[in-house]
Amino acid sequence: MTAVLRRTAAPTTAHGGWWAKTVAAARYEYLMQVRRPAVWVVVLGLIGLRCAAPLPVDLGSITDHDTLVADWAGNFIMLCPIGVGAVLADRVRREARLELNDLLTSTPTGVGPRLWGKAIGAGAATITPVAVAWAGLLGYLTAQHGAGVIPVGLAAFAVILLPGLVFVVAGSVTVPYLTGPVLYRIGLFGYWFWGNMVGPRFGIPTPAGTPFEANGEYPSGVWFHGFLFDARQRGITPTGGEAVLSIAFLLLMALAALVITQLVLTRRSPS
Amino acid sequence: MTAPNVTINDLTVTFRRGEVRALDGISLRLPVGMVGLLGPNGAGKTTFMRVLTGVLLPASGTVAVDGTELLSRSRRREVKATIGYLPQELGLYPDLSAAQFLDYMALLKGITDRRARRARVQEVLELVSLSDVANRKVKGYSGGMKRRVGIAQAILNDPRLLIVDEPTVGLDPEERLRFRSLLARLAGDRTVLLSTHIVDDIVQTCPNVVVIERGHIAFQGAIGDLATRAEGMVWHVTRPATAPAPALPTVNVVPGITGTTYRVIGSGAPAPDAESASATVEDGYIALMHDIAPERTQQPGPGLRAV
Numbered sequence A: 001m002t003a004v005l006r007r008t009a010a011p012t013t014a015h016g017g018w019w020a021k022t023v024a025a026a027r028y029e030y031l032m033q034v035r036r037p038a039v040w041v042v043v044l045g046l047i048g049l050r051c052a053a054p055l056p057v058d059l060g061s062i063t064d065h066d067t068l069v070a071d072w073a074g075n076f077i078m079l080c081p082i083g084v085g086a087v088l089a090d091r092v093r094r095e096a097r098l099e100l101n102d103l104l105t106s107t108p109t110g111v112g113p114r115l116w117g118k119a120i121g122a123g124a125a126t127i128t129p130v131a132v133a134w135a136g137l138l139g140y141l142t143a144q145h146g147a148g149v150i151p152v153g154l155a156a157f158a159v160i161l162l163p164g165l166v167f168v169v170a171g172s173v174t175v176p177y178l179t180g181p182v183l184y185r186i187g188l189f190g191y192w193f194w195g196n197m198v199g200p201r202f203g204i205p206t207p208a209g210t211p212f213e214a215n216g217e218y219p220s221g222v223w224f225h226g227f228l229f230d231a232r233q234r235g236i237t238p239t240g241g242e243a244v245l246s247i248a249f250l251l252l253m254a255l256a257a258l259v260i261t262q263l264v265l266t267r268r269s270p271s
Numbered sequence B: 001m002t003a004p005n006v007t008i009n010d011l012t013v014t015f016r017r018g019e020v021r022a023l024d025g026i027s028l029r030l031p032v033g034m035v036g037l038l039g040p041n042g043a044g045k046t047t048f049m050r051v052l053t054g055v056l057l058p059a060s061g062t063v064a065v066d067g068t069e070l071l072s073r074s075r076r077r078e079v080k081a082t083i084g085y086l087p088q089e090l091g092l093y094p095d096l097s098a099a100q101f102l103d104y105m106a107l108l109k110g111i112t113d114r115r116a117r118r119a120r121v122q123e124v125l126e127l128v129s130l131s132d133v134a135n136r137k138v139k140g141y142s143g144g145m146k147r148r149v150g151i152a153q154a155i156l157n158d159p160r161l162l163i164v165d166e167p168t169v170g171l172d173p174e175e176r177l178r179f180r181s182l183l184a185r186l187a188g189d190r191t192v193l194l195s196t197h198i199v200d201d202i203v204q205t206c207p208n209v210v211v212i213e214r215g216h217i218a219f220q221g222a223i224g225d226l227a228t229r230a231e232g233m234v235w236h237v238t239r240p241a242t243a244p245a246p247a248l249p250t251v252n253v254v255p256g257i258t259g260t261t262y263r264v265i266g267s268g269a270p271a272p273d274a275e276s277a278s279a280t281v282e283d284g285y286i287a288l289m290h291d292i293a294p295e296r297t298q299q300p301g302p303g304l305r306a307v
Helices: A018-034 A037-052 A065-091 A101-105 A111-145 A149-172 A181-197 A217-224 A240-268 B045-052 B073-080 B098-108 B114-127 B143-154 B173-187 B199-205 B223-228 B281-289
Strands: B006-015 B020-030 B033-038 B060-065 B083-086 B161-165 B191-195 B208-213 B216-222 B234-239 B250-255 B260-265
Touching: A018 A065, A018 A111, A018 B098, A037 A065, A037 A111, A065 A111, A065 A149, A065 A181, A065 A217, A111 A149, A111 A240, A149 A181, A149 A217, A149 A240, A217 A240, B006 B045, B020 B045, B020 B060, B020 B208, B020 B216, B033 B045, B033 B173, B033 B199, B045 B161, B045 B191, B083 B143, B098 B114, B098 B143, B114 B143, B143 B161, B143 B173, B161 B173, B173 B191, B173 B199, B191 B199, B199 B281, B208 B223, B208 B281, B216 B223, B216 B281, B223 B281, B250 B281, B260 B281
Parallel strands: B033 B191, B033 B208, B083 B161, B161 B191
Antiparallel strands: B006 B020, B006 B060, B208 B216, B234 B260, B250 B260
16 A cells, blocks of 8 residues: 555546446446356256246147247246246345445435346346357257248247346346345246236136236247247237237336336435 | 535434434534544444435434535535545445456446546555455455455545545454555545544544544544543552452553552542553543543534534
């Protein structure tokens, strides 16, 4: 400690750089989350568990690229969002646990960039194992069926897998502020089975088979000729508009959760 | 850059819906340079610092920086950009390196220009002697190294007001001395508010001191004036080793061949054989805490004025 502090850089205004701060928060949240072994073990474990179990459709007999990719996407998203939510839920109170709240609140940056940075960065990190597994699957399918699988696979990832995962990510970085991580995980597990897997055949009111389910059944069925399980049980043949509605619903719900949480936290915070 | 004019007026902070008054009508003006903040556990020192840094809002009273009260969120943010804070409970992201953590903190403090930020991070890392291990994850750092990361983040934005809460807790003696001298050098033309239980840290570095007790200002003034409060009330009393200790506030106990010598504070000689001793700051502090000083009035010192 021999140097003398030289004044080289005056900070920019406290209000400026909202995006720069959000991007920085996202970058560091990504780095911290993607290094966690639990993220990889839990998410890949659930994907593996589902893919190792008997599948409702014999994927080996499908030759049409769209249907093949869509049904694989259906298998991916059947369980892994539960894992994504579970390993994200403890991020919310991490700063309090690490006794970082005072330090962060003492900076001129408000709650917004940190919340959005956490959602984008930690969310992207938690989805990374899904993306890696999907890329691996596409490599395998390309070897078997040719390179035509790749664009179909990328599109399927964007419209079947991603909206539901974004929806779960947003819930997992907001709802635990209210419930705590443990209760949230239990609730997410219950919601996912009730809202996406317990179809109308059980006689229980559920979003399964409607545009408001989160497992991408509508985009899968409409654009990729994927297997329509719950929708068919309701006697519905989804349209393109309903598939768009399904995606829009998930993304808007995610946006609403984050905006409401930001407003509440900002109101509570002195910064 | 000049040190800020920080004025605290009738500041009150309550917890549990008003049942607990952590700070009760504190008024003072912080002078330039190093100011020591002393007080027993639970006196309100950390609460006071959290209010100054904008982490906690007061129930009533005001904090004004350069004449502007921190009433609005935007004003608080402006002032936060000029403050550095090292909290007592220092948390760090264990999976980030010191360089990454400081880069992140620099951005949150508003240094958005990448080149300026990198230069600044490098500069503060050199200042706290962590350049060599800057890319190691923080979770592998010793307590002293983590504290140095803490002070590095506090000075990233070249703060006019630096607030450090118990910075030397858990440090070995050599590390403590290095830390102390670093803070003294940083003081320069800024205000450094240093809270500590270690009276010697304040004696060695702070020309002015504020003592908080049970949410009130018990003393504010020059460090020498705190020692003066106990002048004529410090005694050395020697007792046989088996005899009970004097029933007076005791500053220290030294066992010897002829018996045990107690350094005690009392308004009169506690025994016929008691020897008078010259008072230190620690004696003054103990006298103040036990209300032994002849008069318990605020004694403003040079450069530290009561508001």
